[in-house]
Amino acid sequence: MAASASALHLLPSSPAGFQPQQRRLRSNVRRQGGLTRRFSKVVSYYGLTTPPYKLDALEPYMSRRTVELHWGKHHQDYVDGLNKQLATSPLYGHTLEELIKEAYNNGNPLPEYNNAAQVWNHHFFWESMQPEGGGSPEGGVLQQIEKDFGSFTNFREEFIRSASQLLGSGWVWLVLKRTEKKLAVVHTRNAISPLAFGDIPIISLDLWEHAYYLDYKDDRRSYVTNFIDHLVSWHTVTLRMMRAESFVNLGEPTIPVA
Ligand SMILES: [Fe+2]
16 A cells, blocks of 8 residues: 555545444344334444555565564554444544544543554554655755745754653654644654644654664664654655645745655
């Protein structure tokens, strides 16, 4: 699956986003006019999305073993946990983005928040990378980074520094600030997503130990440095910037079509 600009709008029913799993939630038997009729209620849940590359394609910077465990167990667990909660939740039926904002509850998260945000964060994370990624962006993305950070080197250093400053589990992000209309690096604790604050995510990097311990032990800095230098997908970033630009009307420079 190619990296998709539609990742910013993941609808439960969208074939380009999270594929809903249709299950028969319950079946029952009713008698109508002396006839026995079996009926069922069909509902849609979120499914586990697949990274847009083979599980060993990010080696040597992220091992197949790490991706298998991270995606196949941890990401899957968040999907399963969310679906289990939604089966009895009044929040069922929202898009995932809406669900994250609703369940964030102005900083007093509802029980569904953690799983919902982690499902979205992980999907966004897998698509933030590509084999033979990294290096420097080009064109409009590079111009925007230079405009907002002074230089690409400054951005790279700020991303690594921000990740290093986060104590415990969380995420580091490149976001587009909707109000200020500029790029910024932020880190968030645990499952918190910038979506809850109205920022537009452009890059996410998982800073939970399960994301890097097998490959880097507790050397988080090397993990983050290799992500920026060898894994980040500037192609995906370009598509996301194009979409974000339409939201905030950045104006010049125009982000080119990749
Ligand atoms: Fe993770």
